[in-house]
Amino acid sequence: MNFVLDTGVGFWNPLVFVAGLLLVLLVSYLIWSRGEKGCQRGVQGEAFFSGDPAPRDGVRAQDLYWGFMETFKVYYEWMVNLHTGVINDYVAWFIALMAVLLILVAL
Amino acid sequence: MILVEHAAILLIAFPLLGAFITPIVGRVNSLFRDTWVITVLAFTELLAVLLGYDVLQNGISVYTLGARLPALTSPSGIPVRIILEVDAMNAFISVIVSSIALVVVWYCLGFMNQSRVLDKLYTLILLLLTGMLGLTLTGDLFNLFVFLEVVSISSAALIAFYVHRGESLEAAFKYMVLSSIGALMVLFAVALIYGQYNLLSMAAVADKIQNTFLDEVAMVLLISAFLLKAGSVPAHMWKPDAYGEAPAPVAVLLLTSALVCLYVLFRIIFTVFNPATPLLGWVLAILGVSSIFLGVSMALIQNNLSRLIAYSAIAEIGFILLGTGSGLIEAPYLSMVGFNAISGGVFHILNDVLDLGLLFLAAGAVFYLTGERDLNRMGGLGHTQPLLAVFFLVGIFAVSGLPPFNGFASKMMIYESVYVFNPLLAIIGILGSILMLAVFVKVFFSIFLGVSPAKGHGKLPKSMLAGMGVLVLLIILIGLFPALVVDYLISPAVNALINSQNYIGGVL
Numbered sequence A: 001m002n003f004v005l006d007t008g009v010g011f012w013n014p015l016v017f018v019a020g021l022l023l024v025l026l027v028s029y030l031i032w033s034r035g036e037k038g039c040q041r042g043v044q045g046e047a048f049f050s051g052d053p054a055p056r057d058g059v060r061a062q063d064l065y066w067g068f069m070e071t072f073k074v075y076y077e078w079m080v081n082l083h084t085g086v087i088n089d090y091v092a093w094f095i096a097l098m099a100v101l102l103i104l105v106a107l
Numbered sequence B: 001m002i003l004v005e006h007a008a009i010l011l012i013a014f015p016l017l018g019a020f021i022t023p024i025v026g027r028v029n030s031l032f033r034d035t036w037v038i039t040v041l042a043f044t045e046l047l048a049v050l051l052g053y054d055v056l057q058n059g060i061s062v063y064t065l066g067a068r069l070p071a072l073t074s075p076s077g078i079p080v081r082i083i084l085e086v087d088a089m090n091a092f093i094s095v096i097v098s099s100i101a102l103v104v105v106w107y108c109l110g111f112m113n114q115s116r117v118l119d120k121l122y123t124l125i126l127l128l129l130t131g132m133l134g135l136t137l138t139g140d141l142f143n144l145f146v147f148l149e150v151v152s153i154s155s156a157a158l159i160a161f162y163v164h165r166g167e168s169l170e171a172a173f174k175y176m177v178l179s180s181i182g183a184l185m186v187l188f189a190v191a192l193i194y195g196q197y198n199l200l201s202m203a204a205v206a207d208k209i210q211n212t213f214l215d216e217v218a219m220v221l222l223i224s225a226f227l228l229k230a231g232s233v234p235a236h237m238w239k240p241d242a243y244g245e246a247p248a249p250v251a252v253l254l255l256t257s258a259l260v261c262l263y264v265l266f267r268i269i270f271t272v273f274n275p276a277t278p279l280l281g282w283v284l285a286i287l288g289v290s291s292i293f294l295g296v297s298m299a300l301i302q303n304n305l306s307r308l309i310a311y312s313a314i315a316e317i318g319f320i321l322l323g324t325g326s327g328l329i330e331a332p333y334l335s336m337v338g339f340n341a342i343s344g345g346v347f348h349i350l351n352d353v354l355d356l357g358l359l360f361l362a363a364g365a366v367f368y369l370t371g372e373r374d375l376n377r378m379g380g381l382g383h384t385q386p387l388l389a390v391f392f393l394v395g396i397f398a399v400s401g402l403p404p405f406n407g408f409a410s411k412m413m414i415y416e417s418v419y420v421f422n423p424l425l426a427i428i429g430i431l432g433s434i435l436m437l438a439v440f441v442k443v444f445f446s447i448f449l450g451v452s453p454a455k456g457h458g459k460l461p462k463s464m465l466a467g468m469g470v471l472v473l474l475i476i477l478i479g480l481f482p483a484l485v486v487d488y489l490i491s492p493a494v495n496a497l498i499n500s501q502n503y504i505g506g507v508l
Helices: A014-033 A066-071 A073-082 A087-106 B007-026 B030-058 B088-111 B118-137 B141-159 B166-197 B202-208 B213-230 B238-245 B248-272 B278-300 B305-329 B336-370 B386-399 B406-421 B423-448 B462-480 B482-498 B500-507
Strands: B061-064 B083-086
Touching: A014 B462, A066 A073, A073 B278, A087 B166, A087 B213, A087 B278, B007 B030, B007 B061, B007 B083, B007 B088, B007 B118, B030 B061, B030 B088, B030 B118, B083 B088, B083 B118, B083 B202, B083 B500, B088 B118, B088 B248, B088 B336, B088 B462, B088 B482, B118 B141, B118 B248, B141 B166, B141 B202, B141 B238, B141 B248, B166 B202, B166 B213, B166 B238, B202 B248, B202 B500, B213 B248, B238 B248, B238 B305, B248 B305, B248 B336, B248 B482, B248 B500, B278 B305, B278 B423, B305 B336, B305 B406, B305 B423, B336 B386, B336 B406, B336 B462, B336 B482, B386 B406, B386 B423, B386 B462, B406 B423, B406 B462, B406 B482, B462 B482, B482 B500
Parallel strands: none
Antiparallel strands: B061 B083
């Protein structure tokens, strides 16, 4: 049986990857097991949150990747405006797809 | 032996019969009804596996409806009856479809246990399965239209399952309008072909096709309609509405039907209108990268879990289109790179339905426990549901293409092949995968990490955990042994897809 995936220009053997991963985990465990035995939970300090006090209830989903979305604000405004939720627009996009394909393929 | 000989028609007839008997069985009691539906699905799955094995061993299987013998396809040289034609490609798709339907209904036993309209749900699921299997197995263009309508009508009713919610009805209405327009285009294309060649058999049309202007118009109409049903950019907008409002298990079936439509698209391009031009390959590849980029970028800003996964599904469809489109440009009949690109695309059909199917089912489990779909109002579920968190994590790793899970193998095949002929498209694809991981890191953080909620959550029914567990197991097994899957399932399927002469020879 063949366990090596030949992709034409490369190969992939997941079993070797898993063996390597297990080895890394074993080494990590050995390093961790030699750590400070007297270390208590809760003495690691407060999480760093851009200098502000960390919110007690955690960060909400809509605030994650705020910087990314702010950087691409123009793109996102354009995209959200395109997705109107109006069925007429959905049909218009389908007709546009058909028209472009017709021009490219049939004409 | 008789079972195998008639397996193709039984695969369509049995779930159809099951659908109409289910409401009657449901009058007896719910246990009897559940047993009946699971039996029908298990038998359908068995038929699909037997048919697939037979095709792999003995080559293309044809079944002529109404003929004295199923193999009598064209008694006077022209096929006049309805023909089902099964090669390694559609046998592979029919095994996927029937397996997913069985897993979904098993999951529903727990997920929907409070529902009082389960008879209707199961009837519609069996009808949808009939439509999907019909679309997959038919060798007749008009029946393609008929089964497409069966899929559309049953899907629309399933999207509107939560009938008390206005949004569900709106999503179902939008889906129905777009599906009707798409189906009309298919019917128009079939009429154009029939008007020229007096034929409806796909193999016979493929044999006679002249690639006239009208043929090209028909091809564009068919491709557009099936791209719409698959949810490719820019005809993707119905997808977040439909997937977002349908119950989670139904979303998995909608995803499966989208992948069946992709299969039909490939069958039309590679078989019926063969040889398709490399220009069409470019069109598919560009639609693919557009779907990847738009899907992941829009998923990133979603806070509704189902809509977020729906946008990810658009991106995943993009990977399949990218692989297959690139393969078409590279002439798969001549080039190993082209063959591998298409193999990656076809392999990703299997991986996509497993990975996103698992994520949809896990999202359904989150909704079952919390009653929430808004990520902003979730958190800390990992403290009380560690097994669900592990299942979700496996789905995230697989869909993002992290090794050693199944998504990595198919995406690697796509990236490497696409990179050979156009590095830019491959780089956009890889960026899409990285963004996909970022999207699901946000999801995992919002649902499972953070402060544990004050009120405890209930327990998940065993059938839901079993449904998700089966998908997790398949994801891990395919991830660990991708070469076996490619050698025994994907390569025969791609060979069947690209060698249209074998398909034609099965009938004529």
